[in-house]
Amino acid sequence: MASKRGLLLVIGVAVAIVLASGxxxxxxxxxxxxxxxMGFVPCNNGTSMRTGSAPGFxxxxxxxxxxxxxxxxxxxxxxxxxxxxxxxxxxxxxAPSSVASYCDLVxxxxxxxxxxxxxxxxxxxxxLRLLVSMVFFPRGFSYVSAPSTD
Numbered sequence: 579m580a581s582k583r584g585l586l587l588v589i590g591v592a593v594a595i596v597l598a599s600g601x602x603x604x605x606x607x608x609x610x611x612x613x614x615x616m617g618f619v620p621c622n623n624g625t626s627m628r629t630g631s632a633p634g635f636x637x638x639x640x641x642x643x644x645x646x647x648x649x650x651x652x653x654x655x656x657x658x659x660x661x662x663x664x665x666x667x668x669x670x671x672x673a674p675s676s677v678a679s680y681c682d683l684v685x686x687x688x689x690x691x692x693x694x695x696x697x698x699x700x701x702x703x704x705x706l707r708l709l710v711s712m713v714f715f716p717r718g719f720s721y722v723s724a725p726s727t728d
Contacts, residue, residue, distance in 0.1 A: 613677055615644055615714045616665040619658050619685055619702065621692035623721035633692075634662015640687040644668065648680045678708050683716050699724035 619640050622632035635658050642664045644654040656666035670677075683704045689696035700723040704716035 612667040613670050613712050614667050617716040619662050623696050635692045636660050636662050640685050643684045645684050646681040674708050
C-alpha cells in the first residue's frame with residue numbers, strides 16, 4: 579500500500595513540476611488522411627462521359643494519373659481494372675477544397691489501344707468532384723487532342 583502512495587506522490591510531483599515550468603503543452607501531430615479517388619475511364623473520345631455510356635478502358639489497361647498544381651502538392655496513379663474502373667489513395671494533409679480546385683485526372687494511354695478506330699494521340703482529362711469526406715470522382719473525362727507539331 580505504501581508503494582502505491584509513494585508512486586502516486588512521485589507522479590503528482592512530476593505533474594506539478596511540468597505545470598509550474600510554464601512549458602507549452604505538447605501539440606498533437608497534424609492528422610494525415612487518405613484522399614481516395616475512384617471512378618471509371620471510358621474507351622471513348624466524347625465529352626463528359628459517364629459509366630455505361632461507353633465500354634470501359636480495360637484492355638490494355640489505362641494508367642490514370644492524379645496531377646495537381648498550385649495549392650495541392652499531390653501526385654498518384656492507378657491502373658484501370660478489366661472493366662475500366664480505378665481507385666487510388668493518397669495520404670495527405672491537403673484540404674479537400676484544394677484537391678477539388680487544383681487537381682485533375684489524366685489518362686495518357688492512347689485511346690487506340692482500347693479501340694483501333696479511336697485516335698492514337700491525345701489524352702483523356704477530367705476535373706474532380708468531392709463526393710463524401712475525402713472521396714473524389716471524375717466529373718467526366720473529355721478527350722484532349724495532342725498539340726499540332728506543324
